[in-house]
Amino acid sequence: MITLAISKGRMQDDALALLASAGVRLSSESLASRRLAIEDEEKAYRFIFVKPADVPVYVEHGIADCGVVGRDVLMESGADLLLPLDLGIARCRLVVAATNPNALTSGFGMLRVATKYVNVATTHFGGRGVPVEIIPLSGSVELAPALGLADVIVDLVETGRTLRENGLVVVEDIAESTGCLVVNRASYQLKATAVSKLTKALNQAASRIVTL
Ligand code: PRP
Secondary structure, three states, X not given: OEEEEEEOOOOHHHHHHHHHHOOOOOOHHHHHOOOOEEEOOOOOEEEEEEOHHHHHHHHHOOOOOEEEEEHHHHHHHXXXXXXXXXXXXXXXXEEEEEOOOOHHHHOOOOEEEEEOOHHHHHHHHHHOOOOEEEEEOOOOOOHHHHOOOOOEEEEEEOOOHHHHHOOXXXXXXXXXXXXXXXXXXXXXXXXXXXXXXXXXXXXXXXXXXXXX
């Protein structure tokens, strides 16, 4: 049996739909339950549902053989994982946003950056030689500029609605993010047949979605 860690939240529905399209059958009773670990009907897969940032942790430690997680989370985590497949689901962007459209050019001294993506933000601004003070937050990051905690935020944008409704605009793009399949290095060797079967099935399902 292969264990797959699935990101809870925005990725979960897309990941389950893709798995269904790849032929993985989950009972409606399992899907409706609040259980955080379920098996498919053929008992070929066990799924564990964890916070996005924990997916790379479970996979790197081999508790899960594979994971479905956003590229944004992988960029932040730096975990040592194999990344055989971009699934093309849950497409969104990592951006710098601010209330002031000129926030990146108008200030003096340190730029205060509020974010959940501390490593991404440090690398992004460090690479441009912009001096920053990173202010780590764990959610509702869009509040920080309006309340004076930060000059800009680094966060995920999907529809743009959260930014708009909190008076923020995108001032810089950092990267696009989509859901990816990641695999533990040892599982890739030791469970090669099963991992390859899953990868091929997901690849076919993902390309069907792209061509629809
Ligand atoms: C993300 C992100 C934004 C929001 C953007 O939060 O941090 O707050 O989604 O989506 P939108 O562009 O469609 O409005 P998420 O819902 O993943 O939860 P979080 O608050 O835990 O970060």
